[in-house]
Amino acid sequence: MSYSFIKQKLDQGRVVILDGGIGAELEKSGADMDKDLWCGKCSVDNPELVRKVHERYIDAGADVITTNTYGTTPISMKQYGYDNLIEKYNQKSVQLAKEAAKNKNVAIAGSVSTFGSFYRLGLKAMIPGFKEQIKILSEEGVDLIILEAMSSQADIVETIIECSSNISLPVWLSISCVMEDKKVMLGYNDTVDTDTHIYESLEVAIKNFTKLHKGPILIAHSDINVTGQAIKTAKNNFDGVLGAYPNRGYYEKPHWKFVDNMSPEDYLNEAKSWVKNGVQIIGGCCGVGVEEIKAISILKD
Numbered sequence: 001m002s003y004s005f006i007k008q009k010l011d012q013g014r015v016v017i018l019d020g021g022i023g024a025e026l027e028k029s030g031a032d033m034d035k036d037l038w039c040g041k042c043s044v045d046n047p048e049l050v051r052k053v054h055e056r057y058i059d060a061g062a063d064v065i066t067t068n069t070y071g072t073t074p075i076s077m078k079q080y081g082y083d084n085l086i087e088k089y090n091q092k093s094v095q096l097a098k099e100a101a102k103n104k105n106v107a108i109a110g111s112v113s114t115f116g117s118f119y120r121l122g123l124k125a126m127i128p129g130f131k132e133q134i135k136i137l138s139e140e141g142v143d144l145i146i147l148e149a150m151s152s153q154a155d156i157v158e159t160i161i162e163c164s165s166n167i168s169l170p171v172w173l174s175i176s177c178v179m180e181d182k183k184v185m186l187g188y189n190d191t192v193d194t195d196t197h198i199y200e201s202l203e204v205a206i207k208n209f210t211k212l213h214k215g216p217i218l219i220a221h222s223d224i225n226v227t228g229q230a231i232k233t234a235k236n237n238f239d240g241v242l243g244a245y246p247n248r249g250y251y252e253k254p255h256w257k258f259v260d261n262m263s264p265e266d267y268l269n270e271a272k273s274w275v276k277n278g279v280q281i282i283g284g285c286c287g288v289g290v291e292e293i294k295a296i297s298i299l300k301d
């Protein structure tokens with residue numbers, strides 16, 4: 001467990017394999033999804049299963065696994081009355097990832113997310129929560145922090161970046177994108193029954209994010225059909241390391257709805273096109289599971 005071999009691979013222009021979605025994979029494996037914290041409670045309620053999901057991704061070839069902390073942000077936990085359990089849930093998730101990665105050449109990404117960071121709360125009120133989750137995961141021993149600012153407005157993304165700017169661990173940034181009039185926009189479209197949320201152009205967003213964020217940027221939790229174009233736009237506006245881990249399916253709270261419209265081979269073909277366009281970190285988000293990670297792991301060199 002360490003970031004040095006990941007850094008070495010990235011510096012050498014090689015491909016790093018990230019895991020697939022955690023929440024959707026837990027659901028597929030029979031775990032209960034919580035109406036408030038989504039998959040966040042599984043680490044305490046069903047630790048064996050969480051460890052197993054991590055192990056399956058490692059066996060499939062993942063170089064980096066992500067902690068099951070997307071849903072256990074201090075901001076969301078406080079909203080739903082879990083104030084006293086923030087440390088316990090987040091620490092337990094790191095411990096499970098560490099157990100799965102023990103004695104293996106696998107790095108652990110601590111997922112610090114904007115889950116539950118609704119705009120009405122105000123940006124200032126989000127800062128303590130972002131900082132708290134970064135602190136807990138860092139102290140518990142993750143190898144890097146991944147800011148999963150997916151589905152969030154640009155100024156929320158900028159706020160979470162600022163909260164990570166003075167830490168000693170490497171920081172990756174994940175953002176989600178949608179298309180509007182053939183232009184890639186920061187935004188999201190998870191559900192089939194609500195409008196697409198569109199914030200601002202990816203081009204403008206990346207220019208602003210990179211004023212503070214110097215680590216890799218990953219196009220995540222986006223439709224696979226948008227991902228290729230988003231990568232091209234990101235590349236035109238950013239010199240650093242790029243990553244991609246799209247979705248498959250859609251969310252109907254608190255369940256991820258799987259859509260069986262793509263084989264692992266199809267996913268591999270998509271991933272090949274991203275790599276051809278300069279992407280170095282590839283994995284999957286919600287609805288992309290172990291079989292797809294196994295398929296794309298042949299792109300490791």
Ligand SMILES: [Zn+2]
Nearest residue numbers: 221247285286
């Ligand atoms: Zn996702």
